[in-house]
Amino acid sequence: MKPIESIMRTAPVIPVLVVEDVDHALPIARALVKGGLRVLEVTLRTPAALDVIHAMKGVEGAIVGAGTVTNPDELKAAIDAGAEFIVSPGLTDNLGKAAVASGIPFLPGIASAGDIMRGLDLGLTHFKFFPASTSGGLPALKALAAPFHTCKFCPTGGITAATAPEWLGFDPVLCVGGSWVVGKGTPDEAAIEAAAREASALGK
Known part of the structure; x- marks a missing residue:
């Protein structure tokens, strides 16, 4: 299992996925x-989410995680x-302790x-800054990061292809x-691949 920092350093953008239909899982991941x-x-925002995670694991090279996990029961279901x-x-003591005990990034x-x-x-030092654009944006994160100089961040929420480079800088x-x-709806593999290619070049 990869520590969270190496997962965060794999690519400059982590796509946040809301997938309604398990049949869309493989084409999107591919x-x-x-x-x-x-x-x-x-994200665990749809009834299909757990099945989608399971399906996407079948794509070679994919590192598949669960988002929108809010309590220990969802944590367990996602790991399963x-x-x-x-x-x-967000972060509660309940979820935090359960996640740390599980050993999962x-x-x-x-x-x-x-x-x-x-x-x-x-004992955590890597965080998602969320919702990034409405929580004060980059100036707020810079102000927070100053006293917590050992911490690393993944801003999420309201970030676009146009604003991502500023955050990544x-x-x-x-x-x-x-x-x-x-995008929503039936996946267009060519369009997703093109958008992913553009996103993966943002950090360079």
Whole structure:
């Protein structure tokens, strides 16, 4: 199992995926990996999500994780489905302790100094800054990162292909989360691969 930092450094963008239909899982994962985005965050926002995680694991090179994990029960279900890392929108002691105990790479959401301190108490140093664009944007993250200089971040929420380079130019940011790479509806593999190729070049 990869530590969370190496997962975050795999590609500059982690596509945040809301997949309604398990039949879409393989074409989406294939196109993203082909385009250079190997780390896939499948959000637990649809009834199909756990089956989608399981299906995407069949694509060679894909590193498949679960997002929108909010409690220990969802954590367990995601791990049972084969998730290789866990992303949460926020951080509670309950979820944090369960995730740390499980040993799975964990990227909890933070939006304040108190959130980061709670994470540090649990031995965590890598965080998702969420929702990035409405929590003060890059100036807010820069202000938070100053006192917590050992921490690394993945801003997510409201980030676009146009704004991603600015975030990625800030040293403590290892990657960004983005929902712009994959559109809704039936997947167009060629379009997804092209968007993934553009996204994977952003960090260069």
